[in-house]
Amino acid sequence: MTDYDYDEVGLVAGLEIHQQLDTATKLFCNCPTVRREPAESERSFVRYLHPTRSELGEIDEAALEESRVDREFTYLAYDSTCLVEEDDEPPRRLDDEALETTLEIATLLDATVADQAHVMRKIVVDGSNTSGFQRSTLVANDGEITTSEGPVGIEDLLLEEESAARVEETDDGVTFGLDRLGIPLVEIGTKPDIRSPEQAREAAERIGMLLRSTGKVKRGLGTIRQDVNVSIAEGARVELKGVQSLDDLEDLVRGEVGRQVELLAIGEELRERDASVGDPTDVTDTFTDTDSGVIAGAERVTAVRLGGFDGLVGREIQPDRRLGTELSDHAKRSGAGGIFHTDELPAYGVTESEVEALRKAVGADAEDAVALVAAESDVAEAAIAAAAERAETAIEGVPEETRDALPDGTSRYLRPLPGAARMYPETDVPPVEPDPSAVEAPELLTERVERYAADHGLDAGLAEQVAYGQYMPVYEDAVDAGVDPTFAATTLESTLTELRRDDVAVENLTDDRLLAVMALVEDGDLAKEGVGDVLATLAEDPSLSAEEAVEAAGLSGVSEAEVREAVVEVVERNEEQVAEEGMGAFSGLMGEAMGALRGKADGEVVSAVLREEIGKRS
Known part of the structure; x- marks a missing residue:
């Protein structure tokens, strides 16, 4: 992976750390915070979610795109599941234990605690919350941590409810478990003060150490998650979600810098070529007798001319990921399996003559590329439109977006960046007045x-x-x-x-x-x-x-007499070795004696008796 001069490329990054708190009950109900196995669920129910307008009548773009994917959400309920978790009863007051721990964290972050904390609703329609929103409370802001490369400011500290755990995903929808939903969670957002991948890791390590210093956070896989926001000069802010390890964090920052550098270069070349994107076209008839199994089995084939894109759709922007992969990621959000494009054709059963016919059908010249989608009619139309829209942003450079962090250090498109329109007040939970003087900073x-x-x-x-x-x-x-x-x-x-x-x-x-x-x-x-x-x-x-x-375990204690009896038996069994080596035989006989006593006697006692018995015989 290429390492850049991060000052020269203008790297700016910030972290969002999400950490579950180890409280007895959940944030807005009295249910336990213990995780359960899906097999333990007693029943399930189904919901369909859609976005709502903010107080100003606006709809968040990220929520709107999520709602375009028609899915049903199944929730597994347990013997401990209550009506609050099912969104059939209003939430209760903010959990006192969770708030106290959050105030301890605020002290460690040297953050200013809010005079009054109000619970807000954050629209989330991916099914991870039964209500269609996550409840979040700003508790403190304007803190700071230290790193070897300089201070990193803390933008905000929020107390939130954890989302439901994803159990299974199918073509029809997603199944979630309600055991995780509502576990108290703190979100720590840094200011964009990070200037290198190494500093991103160090800042995350420092925050993690401060969180664990409270002794009141959950441990184990999935209990802490890191998101990182990355941009470079001339690029755009991109949020990488779900970073699982600190090693991954460094790799993802490096990878995102490289991706944006490549996208900027592609955008510059496209503008020099006076690139443009045509209108989606139905090209089903072009593939009437195709040998491509994917295309032959589709109800409709749609395509779009990418003017001036020839050779650039297949250009690599991350390891094993190309501009065409970006277009494909957007198409998949509409339910398609992906896209084909002429930088990789003929292939997959598509012949040279079919590529020529395809180019003719959409009016593409030699310097143009063509992208196509084969799927059900409504899916094909929506998917090619999404791919075309992403191609248009490629001409401009780097789009702002939220991306899913992948284990190999790359990332894929997830959704647009959320905006302020997804936040509005929670009217069912009264505000609280945090008292930071009531808590003491724990030992680091x-x-x-x-x-x-x-x-x-x-x-x-x-x-x-x-x-x-x-x-x-x-x-x-x-x-x-x-x-x-x-x-x-x-x-x-x-x-x-x-x-x-x-x-x-x-x-x-x-x-x-x-x-x-x-x-x-x-x-x-x-x-x-x-x-x-x-x-x-x-x-x-x-x-x-x-x-x-x-x-x-058969380890009831033995008397010193029983210890001596066992030791004497070992010594006499090895009398020739004792006679020849004297105390030099001690180490080997000690192991044998301890084995004979099978952990019933303390090693120090056995050692003392063994030395005494060897001494008698040497």
């Missing part, structure tokens, strides 16, 4: 790493693992209860990782169970070496208590 994770190393004696690597890990609150509770810090950290970061690799259902281990097992070790009722077996037993049967799991 970076500060916590330093404290764990200095006060708890953890090495730097383990201290960082614990501070940034999902079990940090459990670690804090364990140390407060008197558990040895290094043992607690190793159990939570190493032992659990090993169990997870062995396909043990670690997610079944509650915080209380983890603390109880560590307490047994601290009280001398369980050897450290037996912790893994006990945790595996608890994960398999979460109904057991920690004590019962020790019994079930």
